[in-house]
Amino acid sequence: MGRGRLKMELIANERARKTTFQKRRKGMMKKAYEFSILCDLDVCMIIYGPKQTDRPPELHTWPENRDEVDRIINKYKASTMRKPAKKTFDLSDLLRDRKTKVHVDIYRARKEMYEAKYPTWDERIESFSENQLGALLNALDTKLESGKRTLLNKRKQSAECHQHQIHCMEKQHQTK
Structure with a gap:
């Protein structure tokens, strides 16, 4: 024993x-x-x-x-x-490395998901002629301008709505 x-x-x-x-x-x-x-x-x-x-x-x-x-x-x-000394790791170094690797993995996964969901390049564009590329550029510019106008109109409507609400609240307050 x-x-x-x-x-x-x-x-x-x-x-x-x-x-x-x-x-x-x-x-x-x-x-x-x-x-x-x-x-x-x-x-x-x-x-x-x-x-x-x-x-x-x-x-x-x-x-x-x-x-x-x-x-x-x-x-x-x-x-x-x-010879250069090997880096010694303590627990905080290990956890920091793991955290960094996890963040990198998350970034890559999100990037892949985004690229799959919203592809930004179409391989057919590679074979476009100069005229076709110009036409595509004009179409994209038109869409962009249309989007800007729509956004501006929405902002205007929102501002008018807020002004109307403020006016109504002032009227209610004056009647009391």
Whole structure:
């Protein structure tokens, strides 16, 4: 039967926290050593001890030789400067990307629906002669002018209707 699951929360008792830190640090150092030997890797680990009220936190490194730590850190810096780092994504980046993709998909779908519902180009126009294109242009200009006149008349009627309503309301108000 194995150990029970450990709750991951801050250990309230400072002495117990320090004891746990010492044991876990020792285990982590051993794992780093084993990892470097078994896989023939350069491994570096930097651990700051827990905050203490009477002094600053202790610094622990593996390997313990400071020159070796500096060599590994410089090797890491050199390798990351040679090749551009891959962009790291956090949750907000992921959601922003998904939102953008959804907006693009919606835009494309609406555009396709609009083009299917209101086609703007007829392939037959490609084979029109210059005279036929001129006639089409004149017909479109005539339709456009007719539409403008209709719109102007509707606006005039609407304005007259509003004026009539205002006049009627003024009469009602005067009779009261």
